[in-house]
Amino acid sequence: MTAAAEKEVVFDRIPAPTWRWLGVNEVRVPESVLREAPALRLVTIPRGETRDMVVVCRTEAALELRAELGEGAEFRLTRVRLAPADVRCADAVKVTLAKDARLSYTAVELSGARAADLLDVNLAGDGSGADVAVFYFAGGQQRLDMNYEIHQRGRRTEAVLDVQGGLSGRAEKIFRGTLDFVRGAAGSVGREREAVTLLSPDVVNRSAPLMLSGEAEVDGRHAASVGRLDEEKLFYLTSRGLSPDDARRLVVLAAAAPVLDRIADEALVAEIRAAMEGRLSHG
Amino acid sequence: MTQQKIIIEDIARALYDVRDESRPRYRSESGLTEDIVRDISRRKNDPAWMTEHRLASLAVYNETPPPAWGPAITSLDMDHIATYVQPDAVMAGRWEDVPEEIRSTFDRLGIPEAEKESLAGVGAQYDSEVVYHSIQTSLTKQGVVYTDMETALREHEDIVRAHFMKLVPPKDHKFAALHGAVWSGGSFVHVPPGVEVKIPLQSYFRLNAPGAGQFEHTLIIVEPGASLHFIEGCSAPKYNVTNLHAGCVELYVKEGARLRYSTIENWSKNMMNLNTKRALVEKGGLIEWVSGSFGSRVSMLYPASILAGEGARCEFTGVTFAGRGQHLDTGATVIHAAPRTSSVINTRSISKDGGVAVYRSGVRVSAGAKGAKCAVKCDSLMLDSESRADTIPVMDIREDDADIGHEAKIGRISDEAIFYLTSRGIREEEARAMIVRGFVEPVAKSLPLEYAVEMNNLINLELEGARQ
Structure with a gap:
């Protein structure tokens, strides 16, 4: 049986389904990826403490990370996927935050013939916040399937979901991003932004930026x-001697810069840049 | 201490809630069976192909599950819906020939008056049949056809057969299949090439019978270089039993043609409004949707535009007002299927008193639709935390040479805006009213004047100062 014909299973669903023909209601992954229970990591960060964690995926894997943040705790989580382009991955990150806790989540997604990413953030405590920055690049025949949900339950919570990405070759990508203002989340603010650069006529990009609200006093x-x-950017760069391909490469790398700037490990950043260069060169 | 508050009233419904005693000439049994469908077909003297179409649609209905998304429609029990209610009237070309009781309903709704003042033609449907139809002689001389669907089926059968439920096939969804099985009434418009219909045509649909459904079919063909503005209005009195509206609108906008399709939907709050509207736009054509959703207990309405020809365009402007007990799930879909097509979707929704307003959209840019452009803007205003406002947009882009933008906002009336206005001497309640009116203004200005006035009446802002 080829990988393409392998049976798929539902890995996750969006909180408010819509028309089937758009194909965004369910995150599906090949059954074999979930044949074994995902490696489970539990993280508990006590009140007032800070943790940094870097998770780098370089092989076929399924991971589930659950984190509980106590009052005023801070969790700086970086998740980077650098596995070869022929592997399949499925990761889930679930974080619950108490009062005034903060999550800084940085994700770089560069790999996988099939990759599924879930992020489920529960801003349960008043004044808690999540700052999520994601960069992805998919080329060749890659399929990248993401579902990010931030549930704002506490009062005065803050959520930022900023996603930058590029697609080339025959890549397919779905990004679902949900800001969910639960009733009672008065004074909460949520911002979601996605910018996608398409580098090939054969790519498929689907975006589902949901915003759900049961609370009036939100923004x-x-x-x-x-x-x-951007044609003007390309023209500017080529007029300064860069080839069109080099100019495209530079623009995509520049889009990744704000996300890479959040990663302290310089060796890891260099590895990511090298992987991106490779992807950009080979489409 | 002075406490001030703004009360934004529910839609003023008194005008629409006047009900006539239901005295139909014929009312089908409640429920949906092959015998009932055959009976409707026989009573309407359908040609054989239409009878077959109805029965095939019934089979699709029976095997199609209800939508797995959107508002709950479990309270809809087809065993308690009469799908065909024939009023005690025959279609007339003069209001004087319409039975007094039915005529007075349309008088109250202002239809004959509007006809005199600002319309080039009017169709009026009461329950399952059209009871009045007219068109200005100047238009018929130019070859414009505007008539009820049953007459069109007799007199223009080839055109109807070539287009009927081709854009919205019965297999599209369960309620399209239901429509295909039991449709009755509706309007047919054919505008010949190059003819500009400068004054709007209007069809008004009134469902008076309790526990009944209305399934009118609207088919409009605007030939190359022609133009038309078509207005659709709908209302019903409120009953304690569920009524159902599952109409179907199919619009064909040919090369270089323009069609504006305006709707003010003000069904009563016992209505399930499960309507389907779709337009096929050819090269250089333009479809403009202007949609106001105010009534119904549940509404699922997403006009779709298929931009099939190069340079075809779509503009969708919508406003939804969901009050107590209402779940209005509205929006639009656009398929960019040709190069240099463009679309603009601009919606506003307001929810209050526990009302649920959902904006739902789907935009697809097909491979090869080079130079496609789409801009979506959907804003939601919540007036209290008993209510809900959700936005569920999806973009499916399969062409790199495309420029797609989407933005949305959800929130309440901003304190900063109130502060700004009050600091300039405007009383707080006036400031709030200005903001709410400003919120729907982009939609109001897209409506014909008389409809903008009606919408302003519908969104009746009442300021009240309660002193303690």
């Missing part, structure tokens, strides 16, 4: 833009 906004590289 929620989302914006998405999808398109080719």
Whole structure:
């Protein structure tokens, strides 16, 4: 049986389903990826403490990470996927935050013939916040399937969900991002932004930026833009001697810069840049 | 201490809630069976192909599950819905020939008056049949056809057969299949090439019978270079039993043609409004949707535009007002299927008193639709935390040479805006009213004047100062 024909199973669902023809209701992964229970990591961060964690995936794997943040705790989580392009991965990160706790989540997604990412953030405590920054690049025949949900339950919570990405070759990607203002989350603010750069006529990009609200006293906004590289930027760079391919590479790398700047490990950043260069060169 | 509050009233429904005693000439048994479908077909003298179409649709209905998304529609029990209610009237070309009781209903709704003042033609449907239809002689001389669907089926059978439920096939979803089985009434418009219909045509749909369904079919064909503005209005009195509306609108906008389709939907709050609207737009054509959703207990309405020809365009402007007991799930879909097509979706929704307003959209750019552009803007205003406002947009982009933008906001009336306005001497309640009116203004200005006035009446802002 080929990988393409392998039976798929539902890994996750969006909180508010819509038309089936759009194909975004369910995150599906090949059955074999979930044949064994995902490696489970439990993280508990006591009140007032801070933890940094870097998770780098370089092989076929399924991971589930659950984190509980006590009052005023801070969790700086970086998740990077650098596995070869022929492997399949499925990761889930679930974080619950108490009062005034903060999550800083940085994700770089560069790999996998099939990759599924879930992020489920529960801003349960008043004044808690999540700052999520994601960069992805998919090329070749890759399929990247993401579902990010931030549930704002406490009062005066803050959520930022900022996603930048590029697609080339025949890559397919779905990004679902949900800001969910639960009734009682008065004074909460949520911002979601996705910018997608399309580098090939054969890519498929799907974006589902959901915003759900049961609370009036909130300020929620989302914006998405999808398109080719900015022609003016390209013209400027080529007029300064860069080839069109080099100019495209530079623009995509520049889009990744704000996300890479959040990663302290310079060796890891260098590895990510090298992987991106490779992907950009080989489409 | 002075406490001030703004009360934004529910839609003023008194005008629409006047009900006539239901005295139909014929009312089908409640429920949906092959015998009932055959009976409707026989009574309407359908050609054989239409009878077959109805029966095939019934089979699709029986095997199709209800939608697995959107509002709960479990309270809809087809065993308690009469799908065909024939009023005690025959279609007339003069209001004087419409039976007094039915005529007075349309008088109250202002339809004959509007006809005199600002319309080039009017169709009026009461329950399952059209009871009045007219069109200005100047338009018929130019070859414009505007008539009820049953007449169109007799007099323009080839055109109807070539287009009927081709854009919205019965297999599209369960309620499209239901429509295919029991449709009755509706309007047919054909505008010949190059003819500009400068004054709007309007069809008004009134469902008076309790526990009944209305399934009118609207088919409009605007030939190359022609233009039309079509207005659709709908209302019903409130009953304690569920009524159902599952109409179907199919619009064909040919090369270089323009069609504006305006709707003010004000069904009563016992209505399930499960309507389907779709337009096929050819090269250089333009479809403009203007949609106001105010009534119904449950609404699922997402006009769809298929931009099939190069340079075809779509503009969708919508406003939804969900009050107590209402779950209005509305939005739009656009398929960019040709190069240099463009679409703009601009919606506003307001929810209050436990009302649920959902904006739902789907935008697809097909491979090869080079130069496609789409801009979506959907804003939601919640007036209290008993209510809900959700936005569920999806973009499916399969062409790199495309420029797609989407933005949305959810929130309440901003304290900063109130502060700004009050600091300039405007009383707080006036400031709030200005903000709410400003919120729907982009939609109001897209409506024909008389409809903008009606919408302003519907969104009746009442300021009240309660002193302690």
